Amino acid sequence: MGLPLMIERSSNNNNNNNNxxxxxxxxxxxxxxxxxxxxxGWKAYDxxxxxxxxxxxxxxxxxxxxxxxxxxLLETYLEKKNPEGSMWGSKGxxxxxENALFQDYHGLKTFRQAMASFMEQxxxxxARFDPDRIVLTAGATAANELLTFILADPNDALLVxxxxxxxxxxxxxxxTGVKIVPIHCDSSNNxxxxxxxxxxxxxxxxxxxxxxxGVLITNxxxxxxxxxxxxxxxxxxxxxxxxxxxxxxxxxYSGSVFHASEFTSVAEIVExxxxxxxxxxxxIVYSLSKDLGLPGFRVGTIYSYNDNVVRTARxxxxxxxxxxxTQHMLASMLSDVEFTEKYIRIxxxxxxxxxxxxxxxxxxxxxxxxxxxxxxxxxxxxxxxxEKKTKDGELQLWDVILKELKLNISPGTSxxxxxxGWFRVCFANMSENTLEIALKRIHEFMDRRRxx
Amino acid sequence: MRLIVPLRGVIQGxxxxxxxxxxxxxxxYFLQLYLKGRRPPPSDPTELPRTSSRSNLFSRGxxxxxxxVSSRALPVAKPSDSPYYxxxxxxxxxxxxxxxxxxxxxxxxxxxxxxxxxxxxxxxSENLMDSIMQSDAGEFDISNIAMYKPFEGLLELRVAFAxxxxxxxxxxxxxxxxxxxxxxxxxxxxxxxxxxxxxxGNAFLIxxxxxxxxxxxxxxRTGVELIPVHCxxxxxxxxxxxxxxxxxxxxxxxxxxxxxxLFSNPSNPxxxxxxxxxxxxxxxxxQEKNIHVISDEIFADSVYGDKEFVSMAEVAYSxxxxxxxxxxxxxxxxxxxxxxxxxxxxxxxxxxxxxxxKKLMRFTSVSVPVRRILISLLSDVRFIxxxxxAHRQRIRDKHIRFVEGLKQLxxxxxxSGGGLYCWVDMSSLLTSYSEKGELELFEKLLTVAKIxxxxxxxxxxxxxxxxxxxxxxxxxxxxxxxxDRIRQLC
Numbered sequence: 001m002g003l004p005l006m007i008e009r010s011s012n013n014n015n016n017n018n019n020x021x022x023x024x025x026x027x028x029x030x031x032x033x034x035x036x037x038x039x040x041g042w043k044a045y046d047x048x049x050x051x052x053x054x055x056x057x058x059x060x061x062x063x064x065x066x067x068x069x070x071x072x073l074l075e076t077y078l079e080k081k082n083p084e085g086s087m088w089g090s091k092g093x094x095x096x097x098e099n100a101l102f103q104d105y106h107g108l109k110t111f112r113q114a115m116a117s118f119m120e121q122x123x124x125x126x127a128r129f130d131p132d133r134i135v136l137t138a139g140a141t142a143a144n145e146l147l148t149f150i151l152a153d154p155n156d157a158l159l160v161x162x163x164x165x166x167x168x169x170x171x172x173x174x175x176t177g178v179k180i181v182p183i184h185c186d187s188s189n190n191x192x193x194x195x196x197x198x199x200x201x202x203x204x205x206x207x208x209x210x211x212x213x214g215v216l217i218t219n220x221x222x223x224x225x226x227x228x229x230x231x232x233x234x235x236x237x238x239x240x241x242x243x244x245x246x247x248x249x250x251x252x253y254s255g256s257v258f259h260a261s262e263f264t265s266v267a268e269i270v271e272x273x274x275x276x277x278x279x280x281x282x283x284i285v286y287s288l289s290k291d292l293g294l295p296g297f298r299v300g301t302i303y304s305y306n307d308n309v310v311r312t313a314r315x316x317x318x319x320x321x322x323x324x325x326t327q328h329m330l331a332s333m334l335s336d337v338e339f340t341e342k343y344i345r346i347x348x349x350x351x352x353x354x355x356x357x358x359x360x361x362x363x364x365x366x367x368x369x370x371x372x373x374x375x376x377x378x379x380x381x382x383x384x385x386x387e388k389k390t391k392d393g394e395l396q397l398w399d400v401i402l403k404e405l406k407l408n409i410s411p412g413t414s415x416x417x418x419x420x421g422w423f424r425v426c427f428a429n430m431s432e433n434t435l436e437i438a439l440k441r442i443h444e445f446m447d448r449r450r451x452x
Numbered sequence: 453m454r455l456i457v458p459l460r461g462v463i464q465g466x467x468x469x470x471x472x473x474x475x476x477x478x479x480x481y482f483l484q485l486y487l488k489g490r491r492p493p494p495s496d497p498t499e500l501p502r503t504s505s506r507s508n509l510f511s512r513g514x515x516x517x518x519x520x521v522s523s524r525a526l527p528v529a530k531p532s533d534s535p536y537y538x539x540x541x542x543x544x545x546x547x548x549x550x551x552x553x554x555x556x557x558x559x560x561x562x563x564x565x566x567x568x569x570x571x572x573x574x575x576x577s578e579n580l581m582d583s584i585m586q587s588d589a590g591e592f593d594i595s596n597i598a599m600y601k602p603f604e605g606l607l608e609l610r611v612a613f614a615x616x617x618x619x620x621x622x623x624x625x626x627x628x629x630x631x632x633x634x635x636x637x638x639x640x641x642x643x644x645x646x647x648x649x650x651x652x653g654n655a656f657l658i659x660x661x662x663x664x665x666x667x668x669x670x671x672x673r674t675g676v677e678l679i680p681v682h683c684x685x686x687x688x689x690x691x692x693x694x695x696x697x698x699x700x701x702x703x704x705x706x707x708x709x710x711x712x713x714l715f716s717n718p719s720n721p722x723x724x725x726x727x728x729x730x731x732x733x734x735x736x737x738x739q740e741k742n743i744h745v746i747s748d749e750i751f752a753d754s755v756y757g758d759k760e761f762v763s764m765a766e767v768a769y770s771x772x773x774x775x776x777x778x779x780x781x782x783x784x785x786x787x788x789x790x791x792x793x794x795x796x797x798x799x800x801x802x803x804x805x806x807x808x809x810k811k812l813m814r815f816t817s818v819s820v821p822v823r824r825i826l827i828s829l830l831s832d833v834r835f836i837x838x839x840x841x842a843h844r845q846r847i848r849d850k851h852i853r854f855v856e857g858l859k860q861l862x863x864x865x866x867x868s869g870g871g872l873y874c875w876v877d878m879s880s881l882l883t884s885y886s887e888k889g890e891l892e893l894f895e896k897l898l899t900v901a902k903i904x905x906x907x908x909x910x911x912x913x914x915x916x917x918x919x920x921x922x923x924x925x926x927x928x929x930x931x932x933x934x935x936d937r938i939r940q941l942c
Contacts, residue, residue: 027648027808296820324792
């Protein structure tokens, strides 16, 4: 782990003090993880990015989970439907005064109501959201970190099922000092969390004298691209009740489930429970970055059934507020039920079609994927291509795919997957043409391999 | 602080050692009890509601423990006992309005400026749409504002900030955009810097009186301590090297590791502008002790006196100092009156600090549409020049009126040259020259005069009777109203 920067002799100092000033452990640690393959691939892309016209042989970015398939819907809305209103909120230009001064960590009521309504719509009305339980943060990254600060002390742990989003290593651990203990999942049951895996992870932590404060899941899962089954959610909540720990459900991809009926939010489970001591351990993280394709806006939220957590999160959100301007811009759009209903429906449909395109295309090349039903990516199995079923074997293959095929995909090891050979492939951050080109490159690669 | 305060009687030398220490102690604790009693009672943590859940899995009744939050989260949700926050809350219950609520509480406790809103409003109505919606191609392309951009801000944004900061500081120092990281406000800027410069349990020296918000900004999550360095009215509350030495040595004796010095310039709440000599002395001290210097320059453009503002960046360029220990905080909340937009700056001469801070920006990044507004706004040199001239003139005028009004009542203010407030000596109105007396006056100001001013105690001031009064959200006609109300207490 990072040690404070050791004192170096500096040739610049011409006075009698040769010491270089120290930095903190946080500053010098590598928990930011930017040296991992997950990010190395991004660098390769930055150096040689694919462009349909100008650089058709460049690296195609399939390692970034961004949603660009429904931009046209947003563009049309923002441009034509109500541009002035979007800028100022309902009051028009005089709204500027309130906009400029408003830095209340409660967040604009209209915006919170709009978020609550949007979240309800995504869940088909199967759960209700109270706007006063919504705490706004500048993105889900901040929401996850903030919750971790609140639920766990340094050296405590959160249990997280593998494979998980590589960013968690940084977001949950870096400044908070909290550890992640993995809940190992494997392909024998499509990587679903089992009660045995939960117990085993909990025990591992206890054996190492680490206090477990909660379980954090993503639902739909990143990188699996699949929803968590209702039964599994119920088992999870039961486990958390028995161990008296928290349950955090990051539902950032909830609006990207291809068929709405296949998604069960932990909110639905909690909806039917009156016992506060059960409910108050449940917290949901959401953001507009994936479903609405607006990562640049930096809008995230913590929704908690725990009054104390809501109060604490609100105060701590001072470090990561959403600008009032942004809240105004989005409040009218998200409250426009006609628009959001249409958006959600069309977005799901387009993502589903993209998913089918890529899975079919891979199948034709002889490659299988995990059966997925959500998200902006698929979980591809290249285990059969590995010379050695080890981490190095997988990284070698990843390197070949990056250098030869010029495709940046994310290796399963960066997601802490316990089986080797799995890769996350994003499909929603490019045009259909680009996707076809990527598939073509994979076909050709597989053809070449078959000949040898 | 709670240990230091009861000893004030001793330091002031009034009433002898025994009386001087015991009586303030007792009164202080009684007052704390009194203030505690005003808080709402905590809910009974042992009471469990009756279960009526449908699922057998969850029908555990009274055998489920209540799940706990982390120990660092516990103090955060508690109602604050600081008069700074108490005052702000009280105003919300009965806010003054010139027309609809003339008996309400007048807010003098929030450092905000509305003096140049007319200029900003005009700029926004002319430019806002274009700055967000337009791209180089001329048409609206949502990917310009929707997609991920580097969390620390693209070069264009940092260049705009660098130019702006240089301009408001009189063009005497230039800021290198590559040393700069853009944050979602001044609050996260100071916190991120604290995370980078100090470990949990380390400390920053901080001259008193200081901005009450630092207590939260620094302590909430970083675990860094604040060690007060007491300043006195005899020095116009300017920090001295001997006070720094004393505080540093005492810290060392106690086993506290001091990582740096944090101060604001123009200072908050006093409003004085530190001289070049003082800045030099601070930096020299930091160099000797091999610690960091953090200069919070958030009020750099809100200057109205005759004294020129000098940035720590300017002093750092002098050759004898290792610049890598110098860091500056800035934000648009005060000078440009747009706290709601959430835009701040960390400026550091230390490459590793800049790199670490950049990576930490994912937790506190400025929304892309807002960045576009800011690029447009800060690059509009003609507007910025117009704004700066008007802003300084209007603060100056308001300051003169306010201070003059107080002078008529026989109430003096500290000498100040910057900020959105003045530091008022109301000791003549105290029934007892003590913290208790000051808090009583604070209460009287709130309930009788119906004015919220921040008492020195909340700012850890060692001399009782001082209050911070913010005047930049007042109309000229509000000032006589305020003075009349204060007169009632004279």
